[in-house]
Amino acid sequence: EADIYQTPRYLVIGTGKKITLECSQTMGHDKMYWYQQDPGMELHLIHYSYGVNSTEKGDLSSESTVSRIRTEHFPLTLESARPSHTSQYLCASSEESSGSGYEQYFGPGTRLTVT
Amino acid sequence: AQSVSQHNHHVILSEAASLELGCNYSYGGTVNLFWYVQYPGQHLQLLLKYFSGDPLVKGIKGFEAEFIKSKFSFNLRKPSVQWSDTAEYFCAALSYNTDKLIFGTGTRLQVFP
Numbered sequence: 001e002a003d004i005y006q007t008p009r010y011l012v013i014g015t016g017k018k019i020t021l022e023c024s025q026t027m028g029h030d031k032m033y034w035y036q037q038d039p040g041m042e043l044h045l046i047h048y049s050y051g052v053n054s055t056e057k058g059d060l061s062s063e064s065t066v067s068r069i070r071t072e073h074f075p076l077t078l079e080s081a082r083p084s085h086t087s088q089y090l091c092a093s094s095e096e097s098s099g100s101g102y103e104q105y106f107g108p109g110t111r112l113t114v115t
Numbered sequence: 116a117q118s119v120s121q122h123n124h125h126v127i128l129s130e131a132a133s134l135e136l137g138c139n140y141s142y143g144g145t146v147n148l149f150w151y152v153q154y155p156g157q158h159l160q161l162l163l164k165y166f167s168g169d170p171l172v173k174g175i176k177g178f179e180a181e182f183i184k185s186k187f188s189f190n191l192r193k194p195s196v197q198w199s200d201t202a203e204y205f206c207a208a209l210s211y212n213t214d215k216l217i218f219g220t221g222t223r224l225q226v227f228p
Contacts, residue, residue: 033216040124043205043218059215090159102147102166102209104216106159 003027006091006107013081014115021076021110023091032074033104035090036060043090049074081114088112117142119208121219128196128226136191136222138180138206147209148189149216150180154202162204165189176200196226 003026013019025032030051035043035058045058049068063085064078074093078085088111092104122137140146150162163174170182180191189206206219 035218040221040223042119042220045215048215092159102214102216103149103161103164105161106151108158 004091004093004105004107006089006110008110009108010111010113012113012115015080015082017081019078019081019112021089021091021112023074023076023107024072025074025091025093025105025107026072027093027095027105028071029093029095029105030071031094032068033092033094034058034064034066034074034076035092036062037088037090037109039088047076081112083114086112086114117208117210117217119206119217119219121204121206121222123222124220125223126225128224130198130226130228131195132226134191134193134196134200134224136204136206136224138189138191138219139187140189140206140208140217141187142208142210144210148180148182149207149209150174150178150189150191151205151207151218152202153205153221159205162191196224198226198228200224201226 007022032049034047037043044060046060046062047066049055088109090109091107094104118141120139148165151159152162153159163172165172165182173179178193204222209216
């Protein structure tokens, strides 16, 4: 089982609140990712990082922001939550291994509900 | 735009039936291909992957997939499913050009005893 953790697992919060979703991994991976997944839909990449102090926006536009101050930690923040942010958020990490393919390891996800 | 298509959205099978889930990708260049599985309440985890070599790859729990470059396909197969295979299955492709993993919409598999 991969050593990648997300907290909280479930969060119900009111509109306008600031929230931070935590993600940490103990594998020393440089690359980390945040995906958004709605029920019955594909995963959409919203943020990624290639290492400390590196952050990029993904393919799906998101009002969230991320930071990467430490290799093992990649938190996602919503400054003002809205009902449209209700979704599941998955964190992943990967190592560059051209000899064996680029496998991403996923955390358990945070299911966010904004009321 | 690069994309991954899974044509079976919901599959219902009885135990011991054979399974084949379709996956097609749109990339023309070098690509890594993956099948991930998400059991109810659990992490997304890797079933198998293809990056080079033998186009028939074997994964965990008796699953296998065949990479057919001419058809841009990477279908997942299992000769005899079990109730414990009930899960959501995602096909994904990583393009070396974009270095991003693109997922299909997923296939929900239900296996009844």
